[in-house]
Amino acid sequence: MTTRRKFIQAATIGAGILSTKNLFSENLSNLREPNSAFNKPIVISTWDFGIEANIDAWKILNGNGRALDAVEAGVKVAENDLHSTSVGLAGLPDREGNTTLDACIMDENYNCGSVAFLEKIKNPISVARMVMEKTPHIMLVGAGAKQFALENGFKEDDYKNPESVKAYKEWLKESKYDPMFDMKDQHDTIGMLAMDEKNNLSGACTTSGLGFKMRGRVGDSPIIGAGLYVDNEIGAATATGVGEEVIRIAGTHLVVEMMRNGKSPYEACKAAIERMVKIRKEKSKDFQVGFIAINKSGEFGGYCLQPGFNFAVYSNNIPNQLFKADSYY
Numbered sequence: 001m002t003t004r005r006k007f008i009q010a011a012t013i014g015a016g017i018l019s020t021k022n023l024f025s026e027n028l029s030n031l032r033e034p035n036s037a038f039n040k041p042i043v044i045s046t047w048d049f050g051i052e053a054n055i056d057a058w059k060i061l062n063g064n065g066r067a068l069d070a071v072e073a074g075v076k077v078a079e080n081d082l083h084s085t086s087v088g089l090a091g092l093p094d095r096e097g098n099t100t101l102d103a104c105i106m107d108e109n110y111n112c113g114s115v116a117f118l119e120k121i122k123n124p125i126s127v128a129r130m131v132m133e134k135t136p137h138i139m140l141v142g143a144g145a146k147q148f149a150l151e152n153g154f155k156e157d158d159y160k161n162p163e164s165v166k167a168y169k170e171w172l173k174e175s176k177y178d179p180m181f182d183m184k185d186q187h188d189t190i191g192m193l194a195m196d197e198k199n200n201l202s203g204a205c206t207t208s209g210l211g212f213k214m215r216g217r218v219g220d221s222p223i224i225g226a227g228l229y230v231d232n233e234i235g236a237a238t239a240t241g242v243g244e245e246v247i248r249i250a251g252t253h254l255v256v257e258m259m260r261n262g263k264s265p266y267e268a269c270k271a272a273i274e275r276m277v278k279i280r281k282e283k284s285k286d287f288q289v290g291f292i293a294i295n296k297s298g299e300f301g302g303y304c305l306q307p308g309f310n311f312a313v314y315s316n317n318i319p320n321q322l323f324k325a326d327s328y329y
Ligand code: SD4
Pocket: 186, 187, 188, 189, 207, 208, 209, 210, 218, 219, 220, 221, 239, 240, 241, 242, 243, 244
């Protein structure tokens, strides 16, 4: 897995304006309270690699571009990382040794596109966008998704990340199937939300899913309302962690509806995690889920079950900075 330190160094160089000191904020008091000085445009994304992804998204937002273009370009940075074991073709394979990809995208007009169980295509997020823009459907899966991609100019790509191959060989020794989140080796999905100069929201989410999953298993990341939801009247949310748990509560749709009912992004993410704990009780101690959200005022927030989740924010006021999310446990 590309180390978090590496990402941070890359981001520091790439953004040019970051110092190690301001890169990571331990103090979330500004998220618990209303935190926008009307942050527009703004991009927010999951985990450390969000820093690097935000840089490409910001180039588009800062040039008066569309949020949809920004989130697609942003998450592609993670998809294109040949060492990332959790997103794109470099990701950890399923239990049969094949890396399978899930992604979805949603714009300001409730248009959405999604691919799941897609193999050997480098940029699933762009295929998802093409499903949205070129078909009357929202979701294509497996061989059909691949056929659609190949027919639309995507190339088959056999890349295998040596790190993922090595990890798979290690895993094969015991072949222990535990779909729960491995807390030591977090399989980070990139989810990204943006609001552009025109106040339009969009989001994207892309992953190779849980490592060593059953063949054909699909998580929350390509499911609209689970891994990602955008309602341009209210706000947007995206998720990371054990997809089964996010799907069970229609997680990101829930977060957006909580914002509709008056909660801040922070409070809405927290309420969704609390719902999860209420439903899963003691089991919720054994897995990780994190949500991030933004609203139409440019406020943002995040919350997770277990400590360890963070997210990256880039706006005119916030020079691409990591925030550590509060956790339930
Ligand atoms: C999944 N939600 O496939 C993804 C995995 C993930 O951080 O987000 N890991 O369930």
